[in-house]
Amino acid sequence: MTFSIDTERCRKLAMAGSIWLMPSITLADWEFNLPRGVTPYSNTIYDLHMLVTGICVVIAVLVFGTMFYAMFAFRKSKGAEAVQWHESTTVETVWTIVPFIILVCIAIPATRALIMMEDVSGADMTIKITGYQWKWQYEYVDDGISFFSTITRDANVARQLGSGIDPTTIDHYLLDVDKRLVVPVGKKVRYLTTAADVIHAWWVPALGWKRDAIPGFINESWALIEEPGVYRGQCAELCGKDHGFMPIVVEAVSEEDYAKWVQEMQAAQADAGQSWKAAATAVAQREQERDTRI
Amino acid sequence: MSEAAAHHDHHDHHPSGMMRWVTTTNHKDIGTMYLVFALIMFFIGGAMAMIIRLELFQPGMQFVEPQFFNSMTTMHALVMIFGVVMPAWTGLANWLIPIMIGAPDMALPRLNNWSFWILPFAFTLLLCTLFLPGGAPAGGWTMYPPLVLQTGAAFPFLIFAVHFMGVSSVAGAINIIATTFNMRAPGMSLMKLPLFVWTWIITAFLLIASMPVLAGAVTMLLTDKFFGTGFFSAAAGGDPVMFQHIFWFFGHPEVYILILPAFGIVSAILPTFCRKPLFGYSSMVYASALIVFLSFIVWAHHMFTVGMPLAGELFFMYTTILIAVPTGIKIFNWIGTMWRSSMTFETPMLFALAFLILFSIGGFTGLMLGVTPVDFQYHDTYFVVAHFHYVLVTGAVFAIFAGIYFWLPKWTGHIYDETLGKWHFWLSLVSVNVLFFPQHFLGLAGMPRRIPDYAVQFADFNMVSSLGAFVFGATQILFVVIVVKCVRGGEKASDQVWEGARGLEWTLSSPPAYHSFSTPPEPSTIEGGMR
Numbered sequence: 026m027t028f029s030i031d032t033e034r035c036r037k038l039a040m041a042g043s044i045w046l047m048p049s050i051t052l053a054d055w056e057f058n059l060p061r062g063v064t065p066y067s068n069t070i071y072d073l074h075m076l077v078t079g080i081c082v083v084i085a086v087l088v089f090g091t092m093f094y095a096m097f098a099f100r101k102s103k104g105a106e107a108v109q110w111h112e113s114t115t116v117e118t119v120w121t122i123v124p125f126i127i128l129v130c131i132a133i134p135a136t137r138a139l140i141m142m143e144d145v146s147g148a149d150m151t152i153k154i155t156g157y158q159w160k161w162q163y164e165y166v167d168d169g170i171s172f173f174s175t176i177t178r179d180a181n182v183a184r185q186l187g188s189g190i191d192p193t194t195i196d197h198y199l200l201d202v203d204k205r206l207v208v209p210v211g212k213k214v215r216y217l218t219t220a221a222d223v224i225h226a227w228w229v230p231a232l233g234w235k236r237d238a239i240p241g242f243i244n245e246s247w248a249l250i251e252e253p254g255v256y257r258g259q260c261a262e263l264c265g266k267d268h269g270f271m272p273i274v275v276e277a278v279s280e281e282d283y284a285k286w287v288q289e290m291q292a293a294q295a296d297a298g299q300s301w302k303a304a305a306t307a308v309a310q311r312e313q314e315r316d317t318r319i
Numbered sequence: 320m321s322e323a324a325a326h327h328d329h330h331d332h333h334p335s336g337m338m339r340w341v342t343t344t345n346h347k348d349i350g351t352m353y354l355v356f357a358l359i360m361f362f363i364g365g366a367m368a369m370i371i372r373l374e375l376f377q378p379g380m381q382f383v384e385p386q387f388f389n390s391m392t393t394m395h396a397l398v399m400i401f402g403v404v405m406p407a408w409t410g411l412a413n414w415l416i417p418i419m420i421g422a423p424d425m426a427l428p429r430l431n432n433w434s435f436w437i438l439p440f441a442f443t444l445l446l447c448t449l450f451l452p453g454g455a456p457a458g459g460w461t462m463y464p465p466l467v468l469q470t471g472a473a474f475p476f477l478i479f480a481v482h483f484m485g486v487s488s489v490a491g492a493i494n495i496i497a498t499t500f501n502m503r504a505p506g507m508s509l510m511k512l513p514l515f516v517w518t519w520i521i522t523a524f525l526l527i528a529s530m531p532v533l534a535g536a537v538t539m540l541l542t543d544k545f546f547g548t549g550f551f552s553a554a555a556g557g558d559p560v561m562f563q564h565i566f567w568f569f570g571h572p573e574v575y576i577l578i579l580p581a582f583g584i585v586s587a588i589l590p591t592f593c594r595k596p597l598f599g600y601s602s603m604v605y606a607s608a609l610i611v612f613l614s615f616i617v618w619a620h621h622m623f624t625v626g627m628p629l630a631g632e633l634f635f636m637y638t639t640i641l642i643a644v645p646t647g648i649k650i651f652n653w654i655g656t657m658w659r660s661s662m663t664f665e666t667p668m669l670f671a672l673a674f675l676i677l678f679s680i681g682g683f684t685g686l687m688l689g690v691t692p693v694d695f696q697y698h699d700t701y702f703v704v705a706h707f708h709y710v711l712v713t714g715a716v717f718a719i720f721a722g723i724y725f726w727l728p729k730w731t732g733h734i735y736d737e738t739l740g741k742w743h744f745w746l747s748l749v750s751v752n753v754l755f756f757p758q759h760f761l762g763l764a765g766m767p768r769r770i771p772d773y774a775v776q777f778a779d780f781n782m783v784s785s786l787g788a789f790v791f792g793a794t795q796i797l798f799v800v801i802v803v804k805c806v807r808g809g810e811k812a813s814d815q816v817w818e819g820a821r822g823l824e825w826t827l828s829s830p831p832a833y834h835s836f837s838t839p840p841e842p843s844t845i846e847g848g849m850r
Contacts (some may be wrong), residue, residue, distance in 0.1 A: 032408065038613070041551055052493070055760075055779060056760065056763075056765075056776060057759075057760035057763065057764065057778070057780075058760075058763050058764070059696055059763045059764075060764075060765070070692055070693055070695070070696055072697070073693050074687070074693050076688065077686065077687050077690055077693065079683075081683040081687065084683070085680070086677065086706065087332065088654070089656055089676055089679070092654060092657065092675060092676065094656040095658055095660070095662075096657070096662065096672065099658070099660045099661060099662050099663070100591075100658060100662050100663070101661040101663045102663070105659075105660070105661045105662070105842065106661055107593060107594040107595040107659065107660045108659045108660075109595065109663040111595070111596040111597060111598050111600065111655075112598070112599060112600075113655075116651075116655070117602055117648070117651075117652075120647065120648065120651040121644060121647075121648060122462075124643055124644050124647045125644055128640050128641065128643060128644070131640065131686075131690060132636070132640065133638060135690045135692055136633060136636075137692075138692035139629065139632055139636070139691050140629065141322060141692075142695070143632070143694055150576060150753065151366065158605060159371065159430060162408060165832045177844070183379065184379065184772055185380065186380040186381075186382075186383070186384055187381075188380070190379070190381070191379070192379045192772075192775055193775050194379070197774070198378065198774055198775050199378075199772060199774045201772045210729065210803070217482060218626075221644055222464060222465065223465045223469070223474055224466065224559060225467040226466070226624060226698075228575065228611040228699075228767070230678035230696065232349065233695070233696065234695035234696065235695055235696070235698060235699070236624055236625075236626060236695075237505020237624050237626060238624045239553075239559055239625065239626070240465060240553055240554075240559065241552075241554060241558075241559070242553060242558070242559075242560070242626070244545075244571060244625075244626035245626070252411070253613040258765070259765075260766050260767070260769075261623075261624075261698070261700070261767045262699060263389070263458065263459045263463075263701040263769045264461075264466060265382070265457075265458075265466060265469065266385045266386040266389060266457070267385060267770050268385075268389070268769065269385065269489045269767075269769075269770030269772050269773070270385075270772075271370060273834070310615065
């Protein structure tokens with residue numbers, strides 16, 4: 026791991042720094058790499074990311090090493106004399122062709138990953154995601170479930186200017202919602218993203234992708250979550266003043282738990298529908314009575 | 320130079336005081352005004368960046384409202400791109416292109432005056448929005464609809480400011496093309512031009528091709544907002560994504576507008592302090608031309624997540640990563656220049672060497688971002704922020720610093736304070752990396768860009784980054800001190816200034832006469848392919 030030295034140094038530095046500067050913040054995570062994620066696609070992406078990073082690091086070591094060698098070896102103060110050549114067709118051909126070959130080596134797995142990502146066929150279920158300023162709506166197209174998901178109240182209070190509330194006292198500050206998007210593990214879920222006002226982007230890093238939610242258009246993507254768990258993300262496209270405050274929480278549960286959750290949601294929605302209908306009937310009745318009085 | 324010609328050169332009768340600057344058609348005066356303007360804007364844009372980093376110093380909102388924070392990110396970008404880097408390049412072009420090609424002045428001096436004087440008006444329009452009801456534009460410098468259409472009273476100010484900036488830079492570009500194609504001294508063939516002139520001509524063509532596209536895009540925004548058109552509204556049969564395509568058709572060439580002159584500057588400085596001709600002069604020219612061609616067919620890599628067809632995503636991925644080839648050629652040529660040379664490390668050289676390494680880091684992350692499936696993770700995170708600041712700050716801005724230190728003795732006739740220059744370099748080098756390197760980690764760990772507040776796991780790297788920002792910001796005051804000190808006096812500079820300097824501008828006196836090369840230089844003094 027090329028980065029480990031850096032993190033170690035940073036960690037020490039920051040430990041010293043944070044104790045000295047800001048005693049309240051010591052819950053350092055020092056995350057410095059892409060998460061591996063929990064879907065086949067996110068794993069592919071992670072491997073591809075590590076491949077490209079690795080290639081870049083190797084080239085960087087070679088190129089920067091050569092530069093530093095030149096800087097130390099060819100100093101006037103050490104009596105270095107400049108040769109006056111300024112062209113070499115052989116060398117120039119080599120350093121055009123070699124990078125090209127390396128690019129082809131990156132392009133092949135990248136193409137494969139992209140084809141995998143864009144293949145939304147054979148999905149087990151579909152969820153429609155609609156971005157609003159500044160919340161998300163989730164509609165389970167097959168099960169008739171629909172709800173809004175917004176930032177939790179305590180975080181929303183704490184994030185106000187001059188609230189005086191320490192964000193570290195809030196659980197999952199800015200990354201928690203009132204209603205989670207619940208999905209079954211091991212199922213290929215198709216996500217349709219769109220928006221009602223401005224462009225948003227739906228992003229949960231553990232799923233391995235983000236996709237813009239564009240008003241008037243519907244985008245397709247998919248994810249198959251392999252491990253039960255809670256996965257958090259945020260809106261990733263600037264969408265106005267509260268862009269930073271529309272988190273996403275996905276909860277992946279077993280198929281049985283999912284079925285139970287669907288039933289509960291459907292029942293709750295039916296209840297809500299019933300009481301809404303009752304209220305509507307009452308209003309209509311009152312209006313009719315008033316009309317007859319007149 | 321004959322005595323008669325020298326006498327002729329000293330005919331510098333011009334109005335004095337304020338009117339000298341308002342009415343001037345002299346390329347040196349206009350160059351100076353561009354550079355001073357860029358410096359002032361650098362501090363205005365920098366102050367905005369300080370507000371951003373101050374708010375992000377720790378989680379929670381401590382100093383500004385989210386809407387104002389968004390205004391700061393939006394305005395910081397517009398000011399830094401259109402008010403700092405582009406005017407600085409035009410200023411350097413004004414000062415240098417005539418004296419590099421042996422011309423008495425720019426080809427279109429009145430147009431030159433006008434292209435500069437549009438800028439203060441454009442930025443007055445833009446900056447006064449900070450005091451309008453509803454505040455300054457806050458929809459991002461990319462002005463994506465429908466969000467940008469929610470801008471309040473600032474909206475028309477934004478659009479017209481962008482129009483003015485576009486007119487100014489297109490006029491400047493026309494001038495540079497007209498000058499280099501018509502006013503080269505006898506014997507200065509195209510393949511003998513210093514690379515700074517070459518990269519600037521290419522930049523000028525990019526400007527002429529891309530700025531009108533931006534003007535068209537923002538005009539469509541204007542009519543969408545005020546005249547009932549629906550170019551970018553799905554409800555009216557339009558498409559918000561079409562704006563992104565048009566914008567980035569301008570935006571990607573714009574990236575090379577911001578960086579190509581830097582390649583030219585580095586290609587002038589490295590050979591000087593290596594005491595060795597530039598390696599692969601002609602391949603540098605061809606690589607620049609290839610980069611420009613590719614820059615017109617890669618725009619959609621800025622918007623991989625909008626949901627394009629597979630074929631489109633593959634096309635833009637391949638063309639994007641292909642840019643690594645000509646860019647690599649440039650880096651390797653610079654290493655070839657350094658190889659078996661005789662180096663010294665004055666401030667311009669230090670900045671140029673830092674450019675090589677740090678710009679390369681920006682190039683590597685650029686390659687990573689170009690790989691579409693992985694970009695689905697990187698897109699719109701701090702990884703992108705780190706990437707483009709490595710390219711623009713340690714790339715473009717460091718090259719501007721390098722160029723200023725390099726030619727300042729020529730312009731002022733004084734050697735700048737080398738000790739302070741080195742302090743400026745080392746402080747900037749360390750702090751800029753403390754500022755931007757942790758942002759790679761923040762982005763990979765999942766922090767989106769353009770957010771005023773963040774989850775607590777991002778706290779530590781943000782604090783490190785902010786500390787770096789404060790030191791970097793404060794260090795730039797040193798730069799002003801050095802420049803002012805150098806303008807006001809100091810050790811007398813020789814005409815040659817640097818031992819290894821080659822090229823026509825070094826044959827002039829330091830400072831050069833108000834009107835230089837009124838008679839063209841002897842063709843025998845023109846050496847080609849050196850830088």
